[in-house]
Amino acid sequence: MSTPATPNSAATNAAKARAAQAPPPPPEPLAFPVADSHTHLDMQESSVADALTAAAAVGVTTVIQVGCDLERSRWAAETAAAWKSVWAAVALHPNEAPRLSAEGGQEALDEALAGIEKLAGLGQVLAVGETGLDYFRTGPEGIAAQQRSFRAHIELAKRLDKALVIHDREAHADVLRILDEEGAPERTVFHCYSGDAEMARLCADKGYFMSFAGNITFKNAQPLRDALAAAPPELLLVETDAPFLTPAPHRGRPNAPYLIPLTLRAMAATKGMDEERLARHVAANTARAFGY
Template sequence: MPDRGTWVDTHGHLFLLDEDPAAVLERAHDAGVEWIMCPGVDVATATASEELHERFGDTVLWSVGLHPHDAERWEDQRADIEALAARSHAIGECGLDYYRNLAPKDAQLQAFRDQVALAGQLSKPLIIHCRDAFADVYEVLSGADLGERALLHCWTGGRKWTKRFAELGVSFSFAGPLTFETGETLRIAAKHVPRDRTVVETDSPYLTPAPHRGEPNEPAFVRHTGETLAAIWGVDPDEVARQTSENASRIFNRA
């Protein structure tokens, strides 16, 4: 065991970074990041994510899904997504986004319900985007029984929804907003998550945590969110690294 904790970035869109991913992964390695889940957001980006897995092995796991912003493309993409899903490590990123509402609600719900069902059929983890859509995401997931394999990425719920989703048995992933000055509600919520079902992520290249705000985000920065979580939980950062990495490996079936 290394004496410094190693981290897992459960959500990094490596295909969106401007640099050669080898350089990004080297910095991640130097920062103690053991592996990264790279979620596709449509067929093209899932294919790019699979190529990263082929190039870098189990340092990069990949998933396939259709982002809610593009939900109107579901019928066009569905067959290809299902074909990729047979060999991906997870389904998603999918979900509901009623904040930006870039696709109509009924299209978002249809695409989300179908991808939840796909994860159930294949017994694979599901990466969920939930923005201002807590009640509907709760309703869809409560009929699915995915347990901890349903991972709420970049969790932004307050205390009430955190408790309700925790009772549903799902998992939670915290991103950079936990470190923001404006993140107080989220830090209160973070006290109520089940620690054995909590992971951390960057959502690279978005949502760069303090103290790197203004720079593009990258997996090497995941420890800042983890260290904030450690302060909230009142434990050592190495303990959060150990616990969240163990949770991530179990949720994503990585040995």
């Protein structure tokens, strides 16, 4: 039988629980400013103004706000229009395509894709994404809709000369195959890169950008660090995917663009590179990938 908590110990436990969910403290500013190549400001607790101010204070001076469905893509485009340091990417997330198809058939998916096409033509929208394939959350019954949506997004990115931002979860072979079949856009970004070192070398051969997130810092992520080690500095980007994938030592707490320095420093250590040298590569790569 456990001993009941005293009032003092209960208060201490409550304080610890709150601290675990409180925003982590800001890291030391970067030696050279970079961009957060993939974030979801609409899913974060702080206001856009506060998030951008906190990010700029540590050297994260540009963010790519990514939409996952038609409504969030509209929000991304509107936010990018309102803030000079924000650019937008718009798309139907791989898990959104089978949901739309299941609820409204091919017509519903086509209607949503038409809405994404309109948004993608806006000047502040620099990318079509995140699109791709996710076989982790979607079962076999949703694969056809995912692949159809992915092909439509690839065509749109090429037609509008926008970057393509790929979500690839447990679907490496099919993602690479479809890119080959459709012909990849000139600027293709693997968001939250999740492949192995062999795939990283293949992506490098094709000129695909690879964006790494906070999970590069996780203890069980050695295969991901091996992939990073194999990737050339000229194709590396850094991202938060906030509010998800908060880097160590704050895993489990809210993520935000101001925590990019923790991930970039871990990347520099893995690459055996000076922080500023890697940051300069990442800054130039992100501008080249998204065309700003």
